[in-house]
């Protein structure tokens with residue numbers, strides 16, 4: 477009888493690679509000049525941009541990726557899976573309080589990467605700003621984004637109409653609920669980087 481080379485007598489299928497738990501494979505680091513091509517791909521992908529106002533024009537995407545990687549604004553992170561860029565998590569103050577936004581390349585959807593990355597990102601923010609308000613806003617229709625926000629600890633707070641669509645605002649509870657401020661680290665509104 478032919479030997480099953482993948483089992484090696486242990487009963488385990490050695491053809492299946494062992495992988496680390498997801499939370500150890502996902503990391504965040506600041507945007508860098510080497511990410512420009514990847515950032516342009518993200519910004520110009522109509523599926524990724526479906527709930528984010530549509531695909532960005534290629535020339536605009538190139539300008540943003542150059543301006544926003546030299547140097548990267550505060551709180552602008554590339555998500556890496558096993559050291560390879562797969563998405564972004566960014567902090568802006570588009571409407572007053574600090575707001576976290578996020579996107580993944582399509583090939584990385586459906587694997588739990590964003591739930592892990594967003595959880596790391598919120599922990600990072602909380603470590604620096606334990607009492608500063610942090611929100612996330614997404615269209616009601618964007619169920620995948622809403623699920624990732626809730627998995628990372630967000631709680632639906634309010635609903636409103638914007639850009640002709642129903643939006644839900646989520647809040648990430650601060651470590652202390654007393655004396656919560658919308659201030660914290662200086663921000664300059666929306667940097668129009670993504």
Ligand SMILES: CC(C)(COP(=O)(O)OP(=O)(O)OC[C@H]1O[C@@H](n2cnc3c(N)ncnc32)[C@H](O)[C@@H]1OP(=O)(O)O)[C@@H](O)C(=O)NCCC(=O)NCCS
Nearest residue numbers: 524527577578579580585586587588589590591620621624
């Ligand atoms: C929003 C977005 C990041 C969500 O991506 P996602 O892949 O659904 O989210 P996650 O990475 O957390 O993965 C969750 C999925 O992986 C599955 N999954 C597999 N392994 C998992 C694990 N170990 N842990 C958690 N989920 C896991 C979950 O079941 C879920 O799949 P489901 O939707 O079929 O139930 C993605 O849709 C996207 O980039 N959209 C475009 C940008 C955008 O709209 N951003 C939001 C605006 S702020």
